[in-house]
Amino acid sequence: MKSDIKRFISAILEKNYKQAQSHLKSAVNEKIKQRIINNNTSIF
Amino acid sequence: MDKLEETFKDLSPESIALIKEAVDNKVKEKVSLHVDQALNEQDEMYSNKLEQLLTTIDKDHTLKLEKVIKAYDADKTKKLKMVIEKYENVINNDAKEFKQQLIESISEYLEVYLNEVVPTADIQEAVKNKKAIVVLENLRNHLAVDAALQRESVKEAVMDGKKQINEASSKLESVLLENADLKNQLNKLKTETLIESKSSTLDDQQKKYIKKVLADKTPEFIEENFDYTLKLFKKKSENRLESLKEEALNESSKADRVIFESNEEQPAQVSPYLQELRKY
Numbered sequence: 001m002k003s004d005i006k007r008f009i010s011a012i013l014e015k016n017y018k019q020a021q022s023h024l025k026s027a028v029n030e031k032i033k034q035r036i037i038n039n040n041t042s043i044f
Numbered sequence: 045m046d047k048l049e050e051t052f053k054d055l056s057p058e059s060i061a062l063i064k065e066a067v068d069n070k071v072k073e074k075v076s077l078h079v080d081q082a083l084n085e086q087d088e089m090y091s092n093k094l095e096q097l098l099t100t101i102d103k104d105h106t107l108k109l110e111k112v113i114k115a116y117d118a119d120k121t122k123k124l125k126m127v128i129e130k131y132e133n134v135i136n137n138d139a140k141e142f143k144q145q146l147i148e149s150i151s152e153y154l155e156v157y158l159n160e161v162v163p164t165a166d167i168q169e170a171v172k173n174k175k176a177i178v179v180l181e182n183l184r185n186h187l188a189v190d191a192a193l194q195r196e197s198v199k200e201a202v203m204d205g206k207k208q209i210n211e212a213s214s215k216l217e218s219v220l221l222e223n224a225d226l227k228n229q230l231n232k233l234k235t236e237t238l239i240e241s242k243s244s245t246l247d248d249q250q251k252k253y254i255k256k257v258l259a260d261k262t263p264e265f266i267e268e269n270f271d272y273t274l275k276l277f278k279k280k281s282e283n284r285l286e287s288l289k290e291e292a293l294n295e296s297s298k299a300d301r302v303i304f305e306s307n308e309e310q311p312a313q314v315s316p317y318l319q320e321l322r323k324y
Binding site: 028031 | 150158
């Protein structure tokens with residue numbers, strides 16, 4: 001997740017916005033997964 | 045001038061004036077010559093001195109400028125080194141720190157944003173609807189089986205059931221083997237019966253050939269290929285007879301000629317054709 005954000009910043013600095021969008025999407029997906037896992041563990 | 049006037053008091057005032065003028069002119073010429081010479085000497089001296097002075101000043105200025113340049117270089121080098129160190133420090137430490145902070149900030153921002161956009165209740169509902177239900181169902185089944193198995197009566201029944209299943213399996217295996225054996229025997233009998241019935245009208249040689257070729261075949265195969273096998277046998281027999289006939293004819297013509305040449309020495313030869321015919 002942190003690595004995705006790192007790649008996102010690097011892509012922004014290199015003005016590679018398409019790649020940046022992809023990395024941001026991965027980071028958001030990871031965040032949502034993390035939230036689901038956290039909720040899952042709280043349920044059990 | 046007073047002495048000159050006293051010396052030339054006998055001369056007329058005009059003469060004295062002329063002499064005076066001439067003397068003055070000479071004096072002036074001399075003076076000007078001396079002055080010119082002195083000035084030339086002075087110029088030369090001053091020129092030498094000025095050259096020396098300029099050379100000295102140049103040397104001094106050169107040395108001073110070299111010192112200034114060295115000092116300037118050293119100062120600038122020191123400052124540039126400081127700039128490089130500062131720059132490297134900024135690149136290696138401050139920028140990394142800033143990047144890390146930025147990553148943390150973006151991460152936190154994403155969390156906050158997702159908390160707002162995707163409420164926890166929705167996620168919990170999704171989890172309940174999909175994964176949790178499946179997992180709980182599996183757990184329920186697992187626990188139910190465990191509870192049933194923990195009772196003694198159910199345990200015995202399960203053990204007995206397993207034993208019966210094992211016995212039935214072994215019986216089924218032996219019955220299957222027996223069934224296969226019986227099927228083989230039945231097929232053999234069927235084959236023999238079929239061959240006997242089909243070859244009842246044939247002679248012994250044909251019967252023998254048919255049995256030899258079709259003994260280990262299935263009844264269906266025999267039904268399909270009996271006539272073909274018989275035809276094949278007949279054709280082979282005919283071919284063999286033809287070839288034997290030809291051989292016999294050749295042999296008999298040779299034998300006649302030999303007998304004619306040595307009639308008493310050679311014993312009577314039996315034709316191979318006749319020998320082959322005797323076999324049938």
